[in-house]
Amino acid sequence: MSTLLLEIVTPERKVYAQEVNMVSVKGADGELGILPNHIPLVTPLRIAPVVIKKDGATETLAVSGGFIEIRKDKVVILAESAELAGDIDLARAEASKERAEQRLSAKRDEVDYRRAELALQRALNRISIKK
Missing domain, CATH: 1.20.5.440 (ATP synthase delta/epsilon subunit, C-terminal domain)
Structure with missing residues (x-):
């Protein structure tokens, strides 16, 4: 299965940087499911979970607003804050x-x-x- 690079960055640090199969976020206009080769897009994010699917496993992060930039093979989330479940x-x-x-x-x-x-x-x- 093809993958895309997901980077989640806050003003303090890079929280996440891995190859994933799918990313699901809540944008300003609704929910987005992002797969490799998605159409390029930039949109604001809501305060909501970011769901990451990787090799059959699901991981969830708490993201507090920000923006998402989607490219063909890379997704960058610039968030005000982002925390892995284990860090909360x-x-x-x-x-x-x-x-x-x-x-x-x-x-x-x-x-x-x-x-x-x-x-x-x-x-x-x-x-x-x-x-």
Whole structure:
């Protein structure tokens, strides 16, 4: 089966760089399944899991936004953050979820609701990947 190179890069480091069979992401306009020889494309990503299929195994990463660039034989994800399931601290993710929910439920003017909503989405994404 043919493969393509997947690179997932954050501002801090290269999180992932391997030959894979398929990548599935949630773009701004919906879900994308990427196979080798996909049409070239650049699109923003949502806060959602990235599912990687490689040699019959499936691996999932928690990605928090960013962009994906698809070429014929290479996919590059430039993400604000990306974590492998094994790197996620579940207790920390649960604490982040609680803080975001408290901020969203507070009826105060100084609360930045958009920021709290994004924090909640990131926490829920990390929790779902870890579980």
